[in-house]
Amino acid sequence: MASNPASILKPPTVNPGCTIAVVSPASHPQPERIERAIAMLEGLGYRVKRGLHLLSKAKPYFAGTAEERLEDLHAAFEDVEVAAIICSRGGYGSNYLLRGLDLELIRRNPKPLFGYSDLTALQTWLLDEVGLTGFYGPMLSGDFAAEDGVDLMSFRAVLAGDRVKYGSAQGLRTLRPGTATGILYGGCLSILTAAMGTPYAPRTEGKLLFLEDVAAKPYQVDRMLRQMILGGKLDGVRGVIFGEMLDCVSPGADSSLLAEAILEVLHRIEGPIAIGLRSGHVSHGNVTLPLGVMAELSLEGEPMLQMMEPAVNLKY
Numbered sequence: 001m002a003s004n005p006a007s008i009l010k011p012p013t014v015n016p017g018c019t020i021a022v023v024s025p026a027s028h029p030q031p032e033r034i035e036r037a038i039a040m041l042e043g044l045g046y047r048v049k050r051g052l053h054l055l056s057k058a059k060p061y062f063a064g065t066a067e068e069r070l071e072d073l074h075a076a077f078e079d080v081e082v083a084a085i086i087c088s089r090g091g092y093g094s095n096y097l098l099r100g101l102d103l104e105l106i107r108r109n110p111k112p113l114f115g116y117s118d119l120t121a122l123q124t125w126l127l128d129e130v131g132l133t134g135f136y137g138p139m140l141s142g143d144f145a146a147e148d149g150v151d152l153m154s155f156r157a158v159l160a161g162d163r164v165k166y167g168s169a170q171g172l173r174t175l176r177p178g179t180a181t182g183i184l185y186g187g188c189l190s191i192l193t194a195a196m197g198t199p200y201a202p203r204t205e206g207k208l209l210f211l212e213d214v215a216a217k218p219y220q221v222d223r224m225l226r227q228m229i230l231g232g233k234l235d236g237v238r239g240v241i242f243g244e245m246l247d248c249v250s251p252g253a254d255s256s257l258l259a260e261a262i263l264e265v266l267h268r269i270e271g272p273i274a275i276g277l278r279s280g281h282v283s284h285g286n287v288t289l290p291l292g293v294m295a296e297l298s299l300e301g302e303p304m305l306q307m308m309e310p311a312v313n314l315k316y
């Protein structure tokens with residue numbers, strides 16, 4: 001079983017007035033959405049620094065070449081003025097950056113890296129190799145550019161070092177009761193499974209696991225979970241929290257089919273199972289979820305996921 005790095009690396013707290021770098025490590029975004037998102041961040045009191053290739057395009061769908069995208073990401077980590085990094089969007093392309101990541105540079109300059117979906121590839125690798133806590137949550141194009149796109153309470157609280165709680169107000173509901181504690185880990189299910197068999201495979205074993213995706217039919221979710229089981233990636237998992245699973249339905253099928261499929265494929269996996277936590281691909285109010293920290297999932301009565309430690313270093 002793979003293990004965590006010797007220690008978790010927590011970045012300093014981030015408050016209004018700090019500078020946030022915005023970069024595009026994957027697909028190119030729509031400029032008008034980026035402008036709306038930056039205006040919102042500035043309205044919240046943050047200063048914004050744009051990556052040189054934030055709005056670049058490279059065939060067939062990337063935000064610049066892999067070298068350009070990596071250059072922007074490294075520059076954001078190295079810049080002493082930058083306190084946090086928010087990605088413009090997912091799409092596809094983060095895996096092109098994995099081989100070129102300067103892990104020592106990032107280790108020397110720990111900062112919150114916000115993203116979800118395709119950014120799972122970067123977040124899990126940085127957590128596994130550097131110990132950098134992950135910030136699975138809102139991005140520019142799909143969230144900060146939209147009305148009610150961001151859950152501002154959790155965004156601010158996680159960056160300030162609060163031990164955030166998530167419950168029914170954030171969509172959480174029980175599929176299988178129980179209580180479990182463990183290191184919260186995970187991301188987009190399809191990205192996690194795509195990395196299996198590579199040197200960048202996620203170290204999900206033994207974790208309290210968060211999984212989410214969008215527009216995957218129940219049988220496809222079943223297939224990906226089964227792949228993780230066959231690959232040993234769910235060995236020792238303490239419990240599982242699924243996201244909103246937006247549009248994860250089969251045309252004409254009952255809406256309960258996804259829950260039934262999850263419970264069936266995971267029937268031999270011990271621990272509680274929840275669904276509905278609104279982080280990642282969501283309909284509204286994208287919740288910021290810290291990864292790499294101890295958390296408790298309690299599904300006895302009112303469902304609750306509580307962080308047991310801050311995701312940032314309060315000493316800075």
